[in-house]
Amino acid sequence: MTVFKKILFFIQALLNPAVPSRMKYEMGACLLYFISPIDFVPDFIPITGKADDIVILFWGCKRVFDVLKLHRQSLALKSKEANGTP
Template identity: 30%
Template sequence: MFKKMKAWAKNLKRQIFILYYACKDHRVPWYAKVFTACIVAYAFSPIDLIPDFIPVLGYLDDVILLPLGIMLALKMVPKHVLSDCEIKAEELMRNGKPKNWIGGSIILLIWVVITVWAVTKIYPLFS
């Protein structure tokens, strides 16, 4: 069972890298790029929609929502683009993924802005 879960996680990681390259490809329609970019950003983000410390529900996004989003995004991308992106993703996984500190900083900044906005909107309701 552990080997099966490990293979599933590796395949999920591969699909995220495929989507990463797909959202950069000019042959992908704009609506698919937007959706795909959101899925990839969420997958790479260290912050989850549902925090992992919440029993059972905490892993719901990692086990159900993220794979569902990946599946939908893969269906939006044209097949010929997917085949090109699969080759690039396999190469990336063999060579090790690059670190993108600028992208990570932007994602962190977006989450900070969302958190500050949410706190300023919700806090007055309880005062």
């Protein structure tokens, strides 16, 4: 897949009503926290300052994969229904 197709697939996943809104909001919150200059643990504190950003980033990545997985399952289900297979 090209990068454009991957981005388009991700946008379709965000617009898919089969994907719970909570997951979408959590991804947005992770992104906002990661780019925000305000942190729970300030970045100037050694090790722990960056650790909270890394934890949030990994959690957000997991959410992205979960959303894409649900979107793929939804597409597969629609495809089966369209083909008439149970």
